Amino acid sequence: MPFIVPYLGYIAAAATVVGAGVSAYSSYATGKTQQAIANYNAANQEKNAKLQLMQMQTQANLQKQNAEAQFSMRQQEAQAKFNNATSIENQAEGQDRINRANLEKRRTEMERQQASTRAAIAASGAVESSGTPLDILAETAGTIQRDQEEQHYSDNLQRSQLYREAQMERLGGSLALAGATLDRTSEVVSAGLNGVAARSSYLAGMRESTLTRMGGKAAASAGKINAGATLFSGIGSGAGYAAKYKAT
Numbered sequence: 001m002p003f004i005v006p007y008l009g010y011i012a013a014a015a016t017v018v019g020a021g022v023s024a025y026s027s028y029a030t031g032k033t034q035q036a037i038a039n040y041n042a043a044n045q046e047k048n049a050k051l052q053l054m055q056m057q058t059q060a061n062l063q064k065q066n067a068e069a070q071f072s073m074r075q076q077e078a079q080a081k082f083n084n085a086t087s088i089e090n091q092a093e094g095q096d097r098i099n100r101a102n103l104e105k106r107r108t109e110m111e112r113q114q115a116s117t118r119a120a121i122a123a124s125g126a127v128e129s130s131g132t133p134l135d136i137l138a139e140t141a142g143t144i145q146r147d148q149e150e151q152h153y154s155d156n157l158q159r160s161q162l163y164r165e166a167q168m169e170r171l172g173g174s175l176a177l178a179g180a181t182l183d184r185t186s187e188v189v190s191a192g193l194n195g196v197a198a199r200s201s202y203l204a205g206m207r208e209s210t211l212t213r214m215g216g217k218a219a220a221s222a223g224k225i226n227a228g229a230t231l232f233s234g235i236g237s238g239a240g241y242a243a244k245y246k247a248t
Helices: 004-124 131-247
Strands: none
């Protein structure tokens, strides 16, 4: 039996070294597995960050395009009001010329009628400077004057109403354009802020993926260190067993 003792020592030493090697490999493999998982998670984080960036940038661009489209449409509506105001003003000017022509024509016709009345009085032998003929002529002249004043007042009132309508149309166009400009500015600024938020979110996701990858790398390094320490410890223990049994 004594000759078996040294071999038992070698066997124990070898078993200790083998066990240490298995334990070291397990630590190393665990570290590599953790690193692989970390790299996979980091890749997913980067992918998600890029997808989110693309989505948010697309939304910001769509928001900006929609703002420009809305502004263009409302700008056209405002321009239509401006054009309508100009058309009303042109209508007022044209109607004013027609009214002046009609007023002149009406005065000429009434003066012709007055001349006919004066001729009829003269033909009758009556004196138009006194009595009933004078009253008739005075009344006729007064009628002509009142008619001219009434027509002039009516024409001016119509002209003023048309110009007032044109002013309201132009004011409505100006207010619509101002509102459209304000809305577009607000939407464009909001789209810009969303773009900045998208970029910030993307950078945050990339930093998170970097930290995840660094954590995996640290785990792999720790596994290597633990593996080396375990292996050296096992070798030392194995050598100790061998020396002990050899001395025995």
